[in-house]
Every structure is written in C-alpha cells, then in structure tokens.
Amino acid sequence: xxxxxxxxxLTALAFAACANASxxxxxxxxxxxxxxxxxxxxxxxxxxxxVTSTPAIRDWRPWVDAELVRLRGxxxxxxxxxxxxxxxxxxxxxxxxxxxxxxxxxxxxxxLHRLISAGEPVEVRAAIVDALPRTGGDFSAALAELIAIExxxxxxxxxxxxxxxxxxxxxxxxxxxGLRDPSPAVRAEALRSLGARTGDGTExxxxxxxxxxxxxxxxxxxxxxxxxxxxxxxxADALVARLSSPDAEVRRHSLRALARVDPPRLxxxxxxxxxxxxPDPKVARLANELAAK
Amino acid sequence: MRPRTVxxxxxxxxxxxxxxxxxxxxxxxxxxxxGSKNTTSDGFGSxxxxxxxxxxxxxxTSAGDTSDMPEIExxxxxVFGVINDDDDDENGAxxxxxxxxxxxxDHAVIPIPALPEGHRVRLxxxxxxxxxxxxxxxxxxxxxxxxxxxxxxxxxTPAPGGDELQVEFGxxxxxxxxxxxxDDADGxxxxxxxxxxxxxxxxxxxxLQPTEHVWVxxxxxxxxxxxxxxxxxxxxxxxxxxxxxxxxxxxxVWIQDEIQFATGMxxxxxxxxxxxxxxxxxxxxxxxxxxLERPGFNVRTWGNPADVTTWDSFGNLENTPPxxxxxxxxxxxxxxxxxxxxxxxxxxxxxxxxxxxxxxxxERDTLWxxxxxxxxxxxxxxxxxxxxxxxxxxxxxxxxxxxxxxLDPDLQLTRFAQDHGHATVGEILGDVALRNLNDDLQxxxxxxxxxxxxxxxxxxxxxxxxxxxxxxxxTGCGGDVAALVPGMVNLIVAPVDDGETHVFAADPxxxxxxxxxxxxxxxxxxxxxxxxxxxxxxxxxxxxYHLGLGEVHCGTNMTQTPTVNWWETALHLP
Numbered sequence: 085x086x087x088x089x090x091x092x093x094l095t096a097l098a099f100a101a102c103a104n105a106s107x108x109x110x111x112x113x114x115x116x117x118x119x120x121x122x123x124x125x126x127x128x129x130x131x132x133x134x135v136t137s138t139p140a141i142r143d144w145r146p147w148v149d150a151e152l153v154r155l156r157g158x159x160x161x162x163x164x165x166x167x168x169x170x171x172x173x174x175x176x177x178x179x180x181x182x183x184x185x186x187x188x189x190x191x192x193x194x195x196l197h198r199l200i201s202a203g204e205p206v207e208v209r210a211a212i213v214d215a216l217p218r219t220g221g222d223f224s225a226a227l228a229e230l231i232a233i234e235x236x237x238x239x240x241x242x243x244x245x246x247x248x249x250x251x252x253x254x255x256x257x258x259x260x261x262g263l264r265d266p267s268p269a270v271r272a273e274a275l276r277s278l279g280a281r282t283g284d285g286t287e288x289x290x291x292x293x294x295x296x297x298x299x300x301x302x303x304x305x306x307x308x309x310x311x312x313x314x315x316x317x318x319x320a321d322a323l324v325a326r327l328s329s330p331d332a333e334v335r336r337h338s339l340r341a342l343a344r345v346d347p348p349r350l351x352x353x354x355x356x357x358x359x360x361x362x363p364d365p366k367v368a369r370l371a372n373e374l375a376a377k
Numbered sequence: 378m379r380p381r382t383v384x385x386x387x388x389x390x391x392x393x394x395x396x397x398x399x400x401x402x403x404x405x406x407x408x409x410x411x412g413s414k415n416t417t418s419d420g421f422g423s424x425x426x427x428x429x430x431x432x433x434x435x436x437x438t439s440a441g442d443t444s445d446m447p448e449i450e451x452x453x454x455x456v457f458g459v460i461n462d463d464d465d466d467e468n469g470a471x472x473x474x475x476x477x478x479x480x481x482x483d484h485a486v487i488p489i490p491a492l493p494e495g496h497r498v499r500l501x502x503x504x505x506x507x508x509x510x511x512x513x514x515x516x517x518x519x520x521x522x523x524x525x526x527x528x529x530x531x532x533x534t535p536a537p538g539g540d541e542l543q544v545e546f547g548x549x550x551x552x553x554x555x556x557x558x559x560d561d562a563d564g565x566x567x568x569x570x571x572x573x574x575x576x577x578x579x580x581x582x583x584x585l586q587p588t589e590h591v592w593v594x595x596x597x598x599x600x601x602x603x604x605x606x607x608x609x610x611x612x613x614x615x616x617x618x619x620x621x622x623x624x625x626x627x628x629x630v631w632i633q634d635e636i637q638f639a640t641g642m643x644x645x646x647x648x649x650x651x652x653x654x655x656x657x658x659x660x661x662x663x664x665x666x667x668x669l670e671r672p673g674f675n676v677r678t679w680g681n682p683a684d685v686t687t688w689d690s691f692g693n694l695e696n697t698p699p700x701x702x703x704x705x706x707x708x709x710x711x712x713x714x715x716x717x718x719x720x721x722x723x724x725x726x727x728x729x730x731x732x733x734x735x736x737x738x739x740e741r742d743t744l745w746x747x748x749x750x751x752x753x754x755x756x757x758x759x760x761x762x763x764x765x766x767x768x769x770x771x772x773x774x775x776x777x778x779x780x781x782x783x784l785d786p787d788l789q790l791t792r793f794a795q796d797h798g799h800a801t802v803g804e805i806l807g808d809v810a811l812r813n814l815n816d817d818l819q820x821x822x823x824x825x826x827x828x829x830x831x832x833x834x835x836x837x838x839x840x841x842x843x844x845x846x847x848x849x850x851x852t853g854c855g856g857d858v859a860a861l862v863p864g865m866v867n868l869i870v871a872p873v874d875d876g877e878t879h880v881f882a883a884d885p886x887x888x889x890x891x892x893x894x895x896x897x898x899x900x901x902x903x904x905x906x907x908x909x910x911x912x913x914x915x916x917x918x919x920x921x922y923h924l925g926l927g928e929v930h931c932g933t934n935m936t937q938t939p940t941v942n943w944w945e946t947a948l949h950l951p
C-alpha cells in the first residue's frame with residue numbers, strides 16, 4: 085500500500101482541484117448557521133427527516149476546524165458526547181456507531197475530526213466512516229481524499245461503502261481510487277457502491293468492466309453485479325466469457341448481469357443451455373429460469 | 378412407539394427345587410446391605426429392546442403346590458432418566474462425578490419388590506456403560522461407570538420389605554441395558570429381566586411451548602436504548618421477565634446468540650435444563666454461569682472458542698414445532714441451523730444435536746446474510762386454527778414490492794431517510810440496485826429455502842406466511858445483507874399460561890409519524906397475515922438492534938415448558 089500512496093494522493097488532489105473549480109459546491113455560511121440552533125435528539129427519538137441535500141464542501145479540513153469551534157461554542161456538551169461516542173458491537177461482530185447523536189448533520193464535522201485525529205483504533209475509525217452517511221451531513225470531499233491516504237484496508241473498505249451516499253463528483257473520485265486499491269475487499273466494496281450509483285456510476289464503466297478480469301473472484305462478482313445494475317452494454321462480451329468461470333458465483337452473477345445488459349443475446353447463447361445443467365444448483369436454477377423466459 | 382415390557386410373573390416357592398447349580402464366585406455377604414461386583418469393559422450392541430429372555434436354570438415355579446407362596450412380578454418398566462450434569466449440592470462439582478447426596482433429584486428409581494429371605498439379585502449392565510450407572514443403597518455403586526473403571530456385575534440381597542436401585546446418566550441420550558436376575562436362597566435363578574436404561578435426549582424448544590421466563594439485556598447508552606422494548610416485555614410478561622443490566626455484560630445485547638436453552642425430561646418427573654453456552658464468548662459470556670447455573674440448570678459448551686464463527690451464535694439454532702414429514706412424526710420438531718459448504722454451526726455442536734436422534738437437524742443456507750443466522754428470515758408462530766397448529770413465516774421480497782407499490786410514493790419514511798438513505802417509498806421503489814439485489818435474493822436464496830422447508834418439514838402452501846421483507850447490502854460485510862426494513866420475521870413468541878400468546882416483533886417504522894403505529898403499512902400487513910389468535914407487540918428496536926444488524930429475537934431468550942413425553946412419542950426416531 086505504501087508505495088502507491090503518492091500516486092493516489094495526486095489523483096485525489098486532482099479531483100479536489102476539479103471540485104474547487106465549482107463555487108456552487110461551497111455550503112453557504114448562512115445555511116451552516118441555520119443548523120446551529122437545532123436541539124440535539126438526546127431522548128432517543130429520531131429527529132425529523134432530513135434528506136441529504138446539503139451541498140458538498142470541497143475545502144473540508146478548514147470547514148471541519150471551523151465547525152468544531154462553532155459547535156463547541158453552541159453545543160459544547162453535545163460535541164463532547166459525539167467525540168466520546170463508543171463504537172458498539174453489531175451482531176456481526178464489527179463495530180458501528182448508532183443512536184441519536186449520529187442522526188444529526190452537525191455530527192459529520194465532529195466525526196470527521198475524530199477520524200483524522202490520532203489515537204482512534206482501526207475499528208473505531210471504520211465505524212466513524214460507516215456512520216458518516218447516517219448523519220445527513222457532508223462528508224463527500226473528505227472521504228474522497230482520505231481514501232488515498234488511509235493506511236488501513238478495513239477503513240478504506242468502509243470509505244468505499246460510505247461513498248455510495250456521497251455527492252458527485254467526490255463519490256466517483258474516491259471510488260476510482262478504491263477500484264485500484266491493493267485490497268480486494270476495498271476494490272469489491274468500491275464496485276458495489278458504483279453499482280448502486282445508477283445515476284453516475286457509468287462514468288467509471290470502463291474501470292468496472294476491467295474489474296471483471298480481476299484476479300480475485302470476489303471482485304469479479306462485484307463487478308458483474310455492478311455492470312448488471314448499471315446496464316453497461318459494452319460489458320456483454322466480457323460477461324459471456326465469465327460464464328465459463330470455474331467459480332460458480334462468478335458464473336451465476338455474470339449470467340444474471342448479462343440478462344440485464346443484453347437479454348436478446350443471452351437467449352441465443354449456447355452457454356445458457358449448458359448452464360441449465362450446471363453442477364452448482366443456484367447457477368442451474370437461474371439458467372433454467374432465464375431459458376424459460 | 379413405546380418399548381415393550383415383558384413381565385415375568387414368578388411364583389416364589391420356598392420349596393422350589395433348583396434345576397441347576399449356580400457358580401457362586403460372585404460372592405456376596407448376603408446380609409442385605411452389601412453387594413459384590415466384577416469389572417469389565419463390555420460393549421453394547423445395537424439392540425435396545427427391553428424384552429426379557431429366559432435364562433438357563435430358571436426354577437420351574439409352576440410345579441408343586443404353590444398356594445402358600447407369595448406371588449411377585451419380576452418385571453420392570455424401562456427407565457427414561459436425565460443426564461445428571463447439574464450441581465444440586467452447589468459444591469462446584471458435577472453431580473455425575475459424586476456419590477449420591479441428599480437433595481439429588483436427577484436419578485431414576487427401579488423399585489425391587491419384597492423378596493423372601495435369602496433371595497438375591499444379580500445385576501449386569503451392557504451398552505453405554507461409561508455414561509450410565511446403577512446405585513444400590515444410594516451410596517453403593519452397583520454397576521456401570523465407576524471411579525475410573527466400569528463395573529459390569531453386582532449381586533446383593535435386597536432389604537426386607539423391598540429395595541430400590543437408582544439409575545444415573547452422565548450424558549444425554551445414553552443407552553444401556555440392565556439385566557436383573559433373581560436367585561433363590563440356593564442360588565437357583567428364578568427369573569431374569571432386562572431393563573432398558575436411556576437418558577433423555579437434549580431437546581431444543583420450539584415456539585409452541587409455554588413460556589416460563591424471558592430475558593432481555595436492558596441498555597440505556599449514548600448509542601441507543603431499548604427502554605420501550607423493556608417496558609413492553611415487562612408489561613406483557615410481568616414476573617416472567619427479567620431485564621439484564623447491560624453494564625454487567627459489556628453492553629452485549631445479543632442474548633439470543635450467547636445461550637440456547639434445552640431440556641431433558643425423565644419419565645419419573647425429572648427435568649434437567651441445559652444452557653448451551655456458545656463459543657461466541659462476547660460480553661455475555663459469563664451470563665450463563667452467573668445468572669442461570671443452579672440446581673436443575675447445567676451449563677455446557679461444544680466447540681473450541683478459537684474456531685468461532687458468526688454461525689456459532691444461537692440465533693442460528695432454532696427448532697420447528699412438531700411435524701409429520703412423509704408419514705414420519707417429529708413430535709419434538711426438527712432442529713435447523715445455518716450451515717452450507719462446511720461453513721456454519723460448529724461441527725461439535727452439530728454432532729451433539731444429531732446424536733440426540735429425536736429432532737433430525739437440517740442445514741439451511743445462510744451464507745448470503747451478513748450475520749448469517751436463520752432467525753433473520755424465517756420463524757414459526759402458533760396458529761390453533763390451522764391444521765398443523767402453526768404457521769411457518771418466511772421473508773418474502775415480492776410481497777414487499779406489492780405492499781410498497783400500493784403506497785403513496787411520496788410517503789416520507791422518517792427513520793429511513795438518514796439511517797438507510799431512502800427518504801420516501803418512491804426512493805426505495807426507484808432504486809434499481811436495491812430492487813435487483815432483493816429480486817436476486819428471492820430467486821437465489823429465499824425461494825430455495827422455502828422449497829427446502831416444504832420438503833424437509835412437510836409443509837403445504839397454506840402453512841406458509843410470506844412476510845413482506847427487504848434487505849440491503851451492509852458495508853464491510855463482503856456484499857452480504859441484513860434487513861433494510863426492520864426484520865419483523867425476527868420475532869419472539871411467548872405463549873403464557875393464561876392462554877394468551879404474545880408476539881414481539883420489530884416496529885418497522887415504515888411511516889412518517891414515528892409515534893403512529895396505526896399508520897404503518899408493514900404493521901398492518903403483519904397483523905393481517907399472522908394468525909388472529911396472537912397478541913402483537915411492535916417494539917422499538919431501531920438503534921439497539923436494527924442498526925446493530927439484529928432485531929427482537931436476537932435480543933431475547935427464554936425458558937419454556939416441555940410439553941411432549943419423548944419416551945412415549947419419539948422412540949421411533951431416528
């Protein structure tokens with residue numbers, strides 16, 4: 085990972101520079117001030133719905149610093165609570181941050197401050213990243229930059245997950261870095277996020293298509309699913325090639341993706357008939373279902 | 378099918394002539410208080426019948442004048458006992474490892490009728506002799522597992538007026554055969570009877586059994602609280618409910634996962650409760666020993682904690698109600714747990730469950746779930762109005778789409794906006810990736826699981842409730858999923874003895890006004906689909922459980938009353 089950081093940092097900075105070109109991405113200070121007097125939801129009830137529509141803040145580091153100063157002045161005890169909020173254990177075993185303290189847009193800069201401050205263990209930093217989209221606040225530029233310099237693959241994986249709900253252009257900027265990550269778990273998570281971004285995920289269609297040839301089957305599967313969700317027509321040939329993968333899950337997800345990308349072509353494929361007798365029951369089941377359509 | 382008991386009616390004749398001389402090398406003091414023993418390491422064949430075989434040298438009691446002779450029936454009921462693995466005297470040692478003491482209540486008794494003076498009884502044991510033993514005079518080991526050796530034979534003179542043997546077992550589902558031979562004063566064998574000794578299988582509970590007690594870990598922390606859920610349980614269950622302080626257990630709220638209750642029942646009224654303590658060993662690890670272990674409750678573990686996986690949590694270990702499948706009755710239900718391609722419940726525990734014979738476990742594919750537990754997508758609820766007395770509930774994606782498509786797409790989903798990124802019904806319906814994901818899960822996972830349930834559990838379509846459910850991928854879980862809409866199938870059933878059956882399920886919060894459950898279409902659907910006999914409680918599990926990747930069932934555990942005498946109904950299994 086170390087050897088790739090300078091290159092990745094350059095990439096991130098390039099994206100950040102692009103973002104800086106747009107003055108519209110700077111949140112008006114008035115809007116920030118308007119959020120100040122919101123009372124924290126400290127009784128466990130959920131605050132009223134706030135859809136994530138805050139414009140992304142490109143110069144996120146000074147924003148975080150400024151917000152922290154501002155919030156300490158207005159909501160000092162609340163800031164302290166967010167700063168010490170523990171990452172609780174999920175049923176799956178990994179840590180998550182939950183609760184009313186997280187469900188507050190003001191929690192985003194506080195959590196970002198925790199994230200970039202020294203001292204938090206990996207599982208807490210991963211939980212902070214995971215929580216950021218649930219704040220309803222902004223984190224887009226921050227995570228797009230941090231993925232390039234974050235040393236731990238688990239945190240980078242969580243960043244890729246969080247970027248699914250980040251704003252353009254930062255989301256794809258960060259996910260593009262994730263696609264080149266040395267960790268297959270990070271690459272796969274980046275692909276899942278891109279596959280869920282049906283609005284702009286196709287901007288990285290060629291990179292996703294390339295991931296179908298990744299050495300790791302988990303990445304191939306995520307790529308196939310993303311190509312299917314995004315209906316990348318150019319992926320048809322590559323998906324057909326994957327129908328003969330030795331990995332059953334790759335065959336299954338490639339088959340399904342092909343059904344979404346190019347249904348007429350699938351119906352004429354001789355491989356579809358072969359897959360109806362696939363030794364893997366899930367592959368065979370899907371092939372029979374598709375053949376019957 | 379009840380085992381056959383062959384009765385020998387022996388007319389005991391004091392003047393009866395011996396027909397054969399008996400080798401008396403077994404010795405014996407003949408004072409009625411002591412016995413003698415031989416040791417061996419005899420094995421046990423597959424026969425477990427209680428049929429009695431005549432032995433050579435039986436006195437011909439039909440000959441001569443027997444009018445003055447007492448009649449006695451030399452026959453014995455099969456012994457169905459329980460494992461003696463608790464600590465009734467609370468001295469820190471398993472009772473199986475101790476001689477009998479006052480207060481021991483896990484032994485079965487074989488009464489020996491009063492015999493004429495001088496008559497003696499010879500005992501021999503075969504079978505699972507390492508895990509069964511017979512005591513005489515409470516503190517005298519007669520036959521079976523001893524202190525480092527197996528005692529195969531024993532002879533004694535019963536006390537005047539009758540005597541008794543006490544049978545003890547060291548494992549679940551142990552099987553042995555005890556032979557009781559009756560000799561007259563001259564050493565002639567008058568009769569012999571074989572008695573089946575069997576300890577209860579370790580039986581897992583199912584959702585139709587009455588609830589005895591329920592536990593939930595109460596948490597009130599910055600990351601969430603379950604105060605409303607605790608209040609709901611307390612109000613419905615009263616003193617049958619205990620809130621466990623979370624601070625004592627590192628705020629580990631997943632009490633379903635840490636322990637599994639099971640019971641062993643004996644035909645003489647014995648009951649042993651086994652707390653299967655998971656190798657999961659998170660914050661609640663000491664709970665079983667600290668809060669549950671006591672006389673009548675033993676705590677046991679299978680598997681090595683070093684090998685632990687998510688599938689070793691006991692939301693991944695459940696049991697169906699009583700079933701009949703292809704003509705075979707499973708009166709105690711069938712165990713099911715997540716395991717596929719060698720990934721799943723630990724082999725040691727799986728082997729223990731299979732070895733009980735009576736609950737025929739099946740494996741379910743849960744590899745698609747982030748947590749990977751069977752309680753995330755299927756359950757059972759009582760339904761007295763249905764032919765089987767229950768309904769099988771399974772998550773169903775098409776039912777969810779149908780429900781959502783009937784709603785106003787602009788309906789605001791207050792809790793989903795930030796925590797799941799979907800502010801309205803329309804946003805969910807318009808999320809192509811989410812729709813593809815859920816449609817794929819239905820086709821690849823839920824449909825095959827439902828089909829397996831139909832085959833393995835003998836279900837009809839009318840037995841099945843398709844509960845609207847949606848899932849989402851969980852970041853950091855390798856593409857695996859958990860409930861998007863709080864998993865209402867992940868429920869707990871609590872039938873109580875006043876005839877009311879409470880069902881506690883997650884409040885789905887699929888609405889704008891979080892305080893108005895009446896406006897929630899998922900609640901309405903749940904109430905419409907589930908049997909009308911149930912009393913529903915939709916509890917707020919959002920922060921503590923739902924966002925922690927679990928739901929109500931994951932956060933509860935309970936003891937239940939066994940309702941079936943396995944020795945009367947389940948001996949045909951396997």
